[in-house]
Amino acid sequence: MGRSESNEKGRKSGREGGNFRKKSYARGNAPIKKKQQPQKPSDPNVIRLNRYVANSGVCSRRDADIYIAAGNITVNGKPVTEMGHKVKLTDTVKFDGRLLNPVKREYVLLNKPKDFVTSGRDEHGKRTAVGLISNASKTELKPVGKLDKDTTGLILFTNDGEMTKRLNSPKNGLRKIYHIELTKPLRSADLKKIQDGLPVDEKVVKVQEVSFVDNAPKNQVGMEIYSSRNNIVRRIFEELDYEIVKLDRVVYAGLTKKDLPRGHWRYLTEQEVINLGMIQ
Numbered sequence: 001m002g003r004s005e006s007n008e009k010g011r012k013s014g015r016e017g018g019n020f021r022k023k024s025y026a027r028g029n030a031p032i033k034k035k036q037q038p039q040k041p042s043d044p045n046v047i048r049l050n051r052y053v054a055n056s057g058v059c060s061r062r063d064a065d066i067y068i069a070a071g072n073i074t075v076n077g078k079p080v081t082e083m084g085h086k087v088k089l090t091d092t093v094k095f096d097g098r099l100l101n102p103v104k105r106e107y108v109l110l111n112k113p114k115d116f117v118t119s120g121r122d123e124h125g126k127r128t129a130v131g132l133i134s135n136a137s138k139t140e141l142k143p144v145g146k147l148d149k150d151t152t153g154l155i156l157f158t159n160d161g162e163m164t165k166r167l168n169s170p171k172n173g174l175r176k177i178y179h180i181e182l183t184k185p186l187r188s189a190d191l192k193k194i195q196d197g198l199p200v201d202e203k204v205v206k207v208q209e210v211s212f213v214d215n216a217p218k219n220q221v222g223m224e225i226y227s228s229r230n231n232i233v234r235r236i237f238e239e240l241d242y243e244i245v246k247l248d249r250v251v252y253a254g255l256t257k258k259d260l261p262r263g264h265w266r267y268l269t270e271q272e273v274i275n276l277g278m279i280q
Contacts, residue, residue, distance in 0.1 A: 047102070049073065049085045052093055056100035057160070072096055105160040107268040107276075108136045111260045112155050118146040133157055133265045144168060148231060153178075153249030154257060156268075163276060167253065172279055173226035174253040175208075178233055181246035185218035190240045194223075200235050207236075224251075253279070 047055075053064035053073060064073075071079045074094045075087055087093060093100045112118070116129045133141060141157040144167045158164060167174060191212075197204045205227055213220040223233060234244055250257050254275055260266055268276075 045089045046086050047089070049075065049080060049087050049093070050083075052087055052102045053095060053100060055102050055104040056093075056095075057105045058095050058100065067095065103139060103159065105163075106137045106139065106141060106158060107160065107273055108133050108141055108157045108265050109255055109260065109268060110155050110157060110265040111257055111262050112147055112152055113263045114152050115149055117149050118143050118155060129155060130157075132263060136265060136267070145228075146230075147249065148234075151247045151249065152262065153247075154252040154255055155249075156252065156255065157265075166279055167276070168228070170228045173228060174279070175224065175226055175251065176249060176253075177222065177224045177251035179213070179246070179248040179250055180221045180223060180233065180237070180244055182219040182221070182237065183243045183245055186212070186221055186242065190242075191221075193240065194236060198236055198239060200229075200232065200239055205229070205232060205236060 049068060050061045050064035053059065053067065054061040058064070059067065065083060067073055068083065068085070069081055071081055072095055073080055075085075076092050089102055093102070110129060110133055112129050112132070116127045116132065118129050129143065129147075130141070136157070137159070139159050141159055142164065144156040144158060144164050147153065147155050156167075166172065191210065194207060194210050197206050199205075205225075207223055207225045207227075209222075209224040211222055212218055213222050225233065229235075233247060237244055255268070255272060
C-alpha cells in the first residue's frame with residue numbers, strides 16, 4: 001500500500017470514528033470574553049457587625065457571630081441576629097448594654113534609643129519615640145508612661161485608653177527592671193541602704209531587688225522596682241550622690257527586650273495583651 005493511500009484511509013477512519021475535529025476560524029465561533037465590570041470601592045465607614053464587635057476588644061470575630069445569633073448585640077437600640085449584617089461606624093452598637101468602640105485596639109512595644117523624647121512633639125525639634133513607630137498603625141498610639149530623653153529601653157504604645165489608665169495607676173505598681181551604669185562604683189554600704197528602703201522626698205522607696213551585675217564592674221547595677229514615681233531610679237542614686245550615665249529599662253510589666261534591637265518595635269502577641277488585661 002502506498003503512503004498517500006494509507007494517509008487517506010487514516011483520515012477517513014478519523015472522520016468515521018468521530019475523532020476528527022475541524023477547526024473553525026469563523027468570527028462567530030470565537031469564545032466571547034465577558035467584560036469585567038470594575039468593582040466599586042468598599043466604603044471604609046461600613047463594616048460587618050462581627051468585625052465591629054471584634055475590633056472593640058470584646059471577643060474574637062468567631063465568638064462575635066455567636067453573640068450576634070444569641071441577640072446580645074444591639075444596633076441603634078435594636079437587636080440584630082442576622083449573620084453578615086453591616087453597620088456604619090457612626091451607628092450605636094452595644095454588647096449587653098455596654099457601648100462599643102469599633103476602632104481596633106493596637107499595642108506596640110518599642111526599644112527606645114537614647115536622645116529620643118517620649119512625647120509626640122518637642123518644642124526644640126528633638127527626635128521623638130512616636131516618630132519611630134509612625135508606620136505601626138493608622139491610628140494615633142500614645143505612650144503608656146514615659147521615659148526621659150536619656151533613658152533607653154522598653155516603652156509601650158497603644159490606643160487602648162482603658163488599659164493605659166490601668167497601667168498608669170499608682171495602685172498597680174508594674175514590675176520594671178533596669179540596667180544602671182554609674183560614673184563611679186557603688187559602695188556596698190549604699191547598696192544596703194537601697195535594699196533596706198531609701199527615703200526620697202520624705203517617702204521611703206521600696207525596691208524588690210538591687211544587686212551588682214554579674215561579671216561587670218561595680219558601677220553597673222541591676223534593679224527591680226514596682227514604684228510608679230517619676231524618674232524614681234535616678235532620684236534614688238542622686239540621693240546617695242551618684243550620677244547615672246546609662247539607664248536602660250529591660251523589662252516592663254512582663255514584657256522583655258528579647259529579639260528587639262534598639263530603635264525597633266514589634267506588636268504585642270495575643271497572650272501578652274491578655275496578660276496586661278489581667279492587671280486591674
